[in-house]
Amino acid sequence: MTSNLLISFKLNGNEVQVDSAPDRRVIDLLREDLGLTGTKESCGRGDCGACSILIDGDQRLSCLMLAVQLEGREMITIEGFSLQEDRLSNVQQKFIELGAAQCGFCTPGMVISATALLRVNPEPSRSEVRQAISGNLCRCGAYQKILDAIEAASKEKTKL
Ligand code: FES
Ligand code: FES
Known part of the structure; x- marks a missing residue:
């Protein structure tokens, strides 16, 4: 089992720290841990774009990103607008x-x-x-x- 890490990043304009397994998918972190359910999951494998988020201004797929990849980045979800x-x-x-x-x-x-x-x-x-x-x-x-x-x-x- 992977040990949790404290991961720091900016989420919708606020600095946050989450205690998470580094290999947790960002879509799960958002929807299940942070209660941000505006980001949707459909295919779960990078084919549909439903789980799109902005990372440092670029569109990324949260079903293909791991929590540890958020360290020091800026994430905006649909709720952030x-x-x-x-x-x-x-x-x-x-x-x-x-x-x-x-x-x-x-x-x-x-x-x-x-x-x-x-x-x-x-x-x-x-x-x-x-x-x-x-x-x-x-x-x-x-x-x-x-x-x-x-x-x-x-x-x-x-x-x-
Ligand atoms: S859920 Fe389909 S690309 Fe992520
Ligand atoms: S999937 Fe229903 S409006 Fe696009």
């Missing part, structure tokens, strides 16, 4: 306005991937948006509206 800014982000807002969610299971991951894109490429082309969410599967097939929502968010003055 409203916590930090006390409002929905533009991407979240456009998903609502344009009805870009059906069951909503893929939505947190889609929003994370879209946000990662808009932070580095504020005015992406349609094909760049498509590329950015190519690792995010939507079993409801809501892709058209998802693309429309991300494109609409990119046209806002305040991007995120």
Whole structure:
């Protein structure tokens, strides 16, 4: 059995320390230990994007990351957007306005991937948006509206 470690990182704007097995998956740490259930798990093996999070601003898959890899990093989960800014982000807002969610299971991951894109490429082309969410599967097939929502968010003055 692996001994626990004290792992320090920034989570949604706050410095935190968690006492965790170093090989615990980040998705389990979030959902089971920290109660942050906005991040979803579907495939559990890196194929669907449902478990996407931001690590130092980049989109990462929390089902493929281990707790020990968080040491010294900055993680933002879907909960972090409203916590930090006390409002929905533009991407979240456009998903609502344009009805870009059906069951909503893929939505947190889609929003994370879209946000990662808009932070580095504020005015992406349609094909760049498509590329950015190519690792995010939507079993409801809501892709058209998802693309429309991300494109609409990119046209806002305040991007995120
Ligand atoms: S649950 Fe992580 S990629 Fe599918
Ligand atoms: S809205 Fe249902 S999986 Fe995308």
